[in-house]
Amino acid sequence: MATLLHRLGRWCARHPWRVIVAWAALLALTVTGMLTLAKPLSNEFSIPGSRFEAVLETLQEEIPEAAGTTGTIAFRSDQPFTPEQEEAVADAVERWNDLPDVTATDPFEAQAQVDSSQEQLAEGRQQLEEGRAELEQGEADLESGRQELADGRAQLEEGEQQLADSRTQLEEGRAQLDAGQAELDAQAQQLDAAAAQLDAQLQELEAGVAAGLVPPAQAEQARAEIAAGQAQIEDGRQQLAAGQAQLDASRAELDAGAAELAAGEAQLEESRTQLEAAEEQIAEGEQELADGRAELEQGEADLAAGQRLADLTQGFRLVTEDRTVAMTQLSVQDAGGLIPPETTEAIQAVGGDLADAGVTVTYSKEITDDLSTLLGPGEVIGLVVAALVLLVMLGSVLAAGLPLLMALVGVGVGLTGAVALSQWVDMQSITPALALMLGLAVGIDYSLFLINRHRQQLRHRMPVRESIALAVGTSGNAVTFAGLTVIIALAALTLTGIPFLGTMGLVAAATVAIAVLVAITLTPALLALLGPRVLPRKARASLAAGDDHETHEQDVREADTHRGWAAVVQRRPWLAVLGVVAVVAALGYPTSQLRLGLPDGSSEPAGSSAYLTYDTVREAFGAGTNGPIVAVAELGTPVGEGETALLEAQADIAEELAAVEGVVRVLPAGVSDDRDVLAFQVVPEGGPAEASTEALVDRLSGAVDRIGQDHGASIGLTGQTVANIDVSGQLADALPLYLLVVVGLSLVLLLLVFRSVVIPLLATGGFLLSIVAAFGAVVAVYQLGHLSPVFDVHEPGPILSFLPILLIGILFGLAMDYQVFLVSSMREERVHGRDARTAVVTGFNHSARVVTAAAIIMISVFAGFVWAHLAMVRPIGLGLAVGVLVDAFLVRMTLTPAVMSLLGEKAWWLPRWLDRILPDVDVEGARLERALGRTGDDTPSAGGHDSAPGSQEEDEPELSPSR
Structure with missing residues (x-):
């Protein structure tokens, strides 16, 4: 690797403008992509499947x-x-x-409706009472009508019976009259026959008298008898006439009775018609009463359901x-x-x-939320501090500006490229902020290590291009491996299974990778253009005058095993170890109180519109109004037709939700079109980030299963607080695997770099101390409220739920950076023949100054984000700043020299079998220097510098591959 990087550095030094143009073109391409493809970033933290x-x-x-x-x-x-x-x-x-x-x-219109709801319920209750009274009166009237109808029906039946009796009597009378008439007619016929017979007897008598056949006396007697018979017949006729007159009178009476009967039948038919009409009216009245009763029952049900919901929303304003x-x-x-x-x-x-x-x-x-800019005043101050540190260390404006420029180019390409990818990849607002934070920090540091090595070599009169190539082959090798540890730690965030966290890690890892590429390509190109001007004017003058006194004093000072912080630590290693542990314990004690969550309005700056809104709503309407829990009930079957069925279904579930301890009120929030899904807003007592609300979610989680079973529904919860708990739970589940992979790969990488079993373990153990201190500081400031005025924390709350895993990943990578930079110098000294204890001090002295500057720069950059305009970035900035501070100055620069001094040669122990199979990555570039004919104690034999950045170097040796 060292040989490859040496060749890359030499090529970049020979062709600086090609490299610069390539990076400028890449930056232009990514900026164009950002301007044309970028989509708005999100604050929604999504976990598919949660x-x-x-x-x-x-x-x-x-x-x-x-x-x-x-x-x-x-x-x-x-x-x-x-x-x-x-x-x-x-x-x-x-x-x-x-x-x-x-x-x-419109809040005023909505409030008016809420205020009038009780009045409307009271009016509805009054209308129901009036309707009930009317219904009862109608029932009484109907009952009276039923009684009258029954009486009329009885009278009608009695009249019908009387008419029937009269009709029977009339028929009987008529029959008797007919019989009497027949008898009279028969008697009349008998009288007529008797009269005719008497007339015939009289004629015969007269004829007999005339004929003299009948004696007069006999004739007189016969005439007397005939006259007596005729008289009897006449009496009979008179009796018949009297009987006929009596029959006629009776018939007249019967006819009058028949007429009266007909009139009674007509009257009875009219009464029957009236009764039928009354029956219809009563039937209509009964139907109206039934409808009224049903309407009254419906009104009572509506009123009861409305009252139930009104009771649930009591106090809502x-x-x-x-x-x-x-x-x-x-x-x-x-x-x-x-x-x-x-x-x-x-x-x-x-x-x-x-x-x-x-x-x-x-x-x-x-x-x-304004995500249009990533750099705020705090971040700019951090960069200014970094620039001052660079200026003090490097003593030249050009040299000091170079690492800043490299970092800006790296984050420029990385961030604009990432934002351009937002067209296809969903990104959260914190994603570019994290990439910016890391890109600036490592970009400055990585370039600084190369520039520092190059400047040291120039002070030893090494030619510019040869020095650039050697710096890339040695320090660039360390930078590459250090960057690789950071990239591994960040890219491994994809193992959590949480897309937004994986995206965050990949974007940050890509930005760090670009920072490494910028350091080993663009930095050599610009160093070639700067030539000797990378040194301060005084140093250039001394070299031109042939005065190496200052450089010699620095070499002597670095080689002095009795001077420097490492020498002090080595004299009292146990005191140093105990001191580091005590300081970490003091910083880390709040870690046990860590409580996770997602930011809400309470975490925003005190004078911001977001915080004022949160505080106003909390004071005026209750803290829970700022973050209601959403309950969604999927019913087995759609709610029945009608408003009452819907109100009752809502009230049935809402009442049981409201009965859970900690719920202030439950508000219906919506109904699906097919009426089989109901949504509710469950307003808690506390705000979305409060512990009481998290406890309420736990209680609700158990209650919704029972409530769902009672009502044949499946009820789920969502909302910010539920998301907090789900995100935290999934992160906790993913953390062991993440640590296993990151620590495992990094241990392997450190094993390759240092060819020691102990040092990687020491690096990991020291990292745990840094994590404890970082967590303790974050919890103390942002959760417990210590030093709140200093850090502008006006309202302490839970820590960002994904901060632990993010902090662990980033700090692990950065911790390994300083381990590589610091311990590789110690190993370089040991490779060059120093004993283990001496190598610790001399290696430390060689690298301490640049590591200190790099740590201060990184701390400054991270600390600048402690006052970032994006509130959720602030605890990350503080955690990283404290973590780097503890890791660099306590763990790497105090604890590590102390433990390595105690272990001596054992610190470099590696089993022989493992030594044989491990490749030699030559991270410190010792074999490269030997191939070039240089050692750590040698100074270049050639004096002066290259004549020009573009001159050819004919004398550079060809290097063979490593090992």
Whole structure:
């Protein structure tokens, strides 16, 4: 590797402009890609397959209006809102609703509806009571009508019976009359026959008298007898006439009875018709009563369901009772976790007009997140400090500016290329910030190591191009292996199975890889162009005058085993070890109290709109309003038809959710089109990042299974707090595998670099101390609130859920960097013949100055992010700054020399069988130097420098491959 890098350095030194043009073209290409392909970054932390993600997908599919990216807008007024102010807010809400995919609610109108709901319920209850009274009166009237109908029916039946009896009597009378008439007619016929017979007897008598056949006396007697018979017949006729008269009178009576019977039948038929009409009226009345009863029951059910939901939402407000604060939640559909910048600008522009009406408007972080710039004042200050350190160390503006330029080129290519890839890869807002942080830190350090080696060689009068090539072959080799450890640690974040974390790691790893490439290609090219000007003017003058006194003094000082920090440590190694452990213990004690979460509005800067909105909502409407838990119930069958069935289904589930300890209220949040999915907002007592809310999620997680079984539904939870718990749990599960892979690969890499079993183990053990100290500092500041004013932490809270695994990965890589840079110098001294204890001091003296500067620079860069405008980056910056501080100055520069001094030659122990199979990577470049005819104690035999950056070097030896 050293030989290959030596050739690469020599080629870059010979063709500097080709290298510069190539990097400039690459930067132009990535910038163009960023400008044309970049998409807005997201603050949504997605974990496919997780509980909250699966529920959120269901919500997006079934009730998309309830699954948009939601931001909160708070309205304040010094005095109760005037009608004009309310109208101005309503107009603003209307204008927000006119924006594409934006939905907002007028808080005053919504509050009026909430306030009137109880009145409406009371009115409904009064109407039901009135309806019940009317129904009871109708039932009484109907019962009276039924009684009258029954009486009429009885009278009708009695009349019908009387008519039937009369009809029978009439028929019997008529029959008797007919019989009497027949008898009279028969008697009349008998009388007529008797009269005719008497007439015949009389004629015969007269004829006999006339004929003298009958004596007069006999004739007289016969005439008397005939007259008596005729008299009897006449009496009979008179009796018949009287009987006929009596029959006629009876018949007249019968006819009158028949007429009366007919009139009774007509009257009876009329009564029957009236009864039938009354029966119809009663039937209609019964139907009306049944309908009224059903309507009353439905009204009672509606009222009961409405009352149940009203009880659940008791205390819910969008406008405070003193009417000085109002809030609305604004939802943007298909925002992917981040509202597009043009939308946020339009939202804030509309809200800005409310200032003229005397209304103060603030917005939550979802609306105010500004990811258009990655560098803020804090980051710039960090770079300024780094520049000052470089200037002090290198003594030349050109030399000091070179590492900064290299770092900027590296992060420029890395970040613009990554942002261009956002067209196809979803990225979070923290992804480029992390890459920027690491890219700047390692980019400066890696170039600094090469420049420092090159300057040392120039002071020993090595030609410029030869020095550049050797610096790349030696320090560049160490830089490559150091960068490889960082890349491994970052790329291994993909093993967590969490896409956003894997993307974050790959982008940062790619940026570090580019920083390494910039260091070993562009840095040599620019060094070739600078020539001797990379040295301070005084050093160039001394070399030109042939005065090597300063360089000689520095060599003597570095070779002195009684001077320097390592010599002090070596004299009292156990004290150094105990001191390091004590300091780490003091810094790391808060680590046991670590609590993880995702940032909310409370973590934003105190005067920011996001924090003011969060605080306003918390004070006016309750902390839980800032982050409700979303419960989504998938029913086995769709809810029945009608509003009441829906209200009852919502109330059934909501009441049981509300009964869970810690729930303030439950609000229905939406219904799917086919009415088989219901959404609810569960408002907790605490804010989304509070421990009480996490405990509530745990209780709800157990309760929803039981509630779902009771109602034949499957209920899931989502929301920010649920995401916190799921992300933290999955990260905890992924951490062991991640550590195994990262530590395992890095141990193998360090085994190759140092050819020692002990040193890689020592490096890993020291790393654990650095991690404890870093975690302790982060927890103390951001969770426990220590030194809050210094770090602008106005409201302590949980630590970013993925910070531990991120911090472990990054610090492990950086710790191995300093291990490589520092211990490789000790190994170089040992390879050049020093004994183990001497090599520790001399190697330390050779590298301590540049390692110290590099550590200060890295700490400065990371510390600059402690006050970054992106709040979630701040704890990462502090953790990395403290971690590097402890790792570089306590672990690598104090603990490591102490332990290696105690171990002596045992520190370099390697089994022979392992020594035979391990390839020699020659990280310190010793074999390269031997191939070039140089050793660590030699100075170049040739004096002066190259005549020009572009001159040919005919005298460079051809190198054979390593080993």
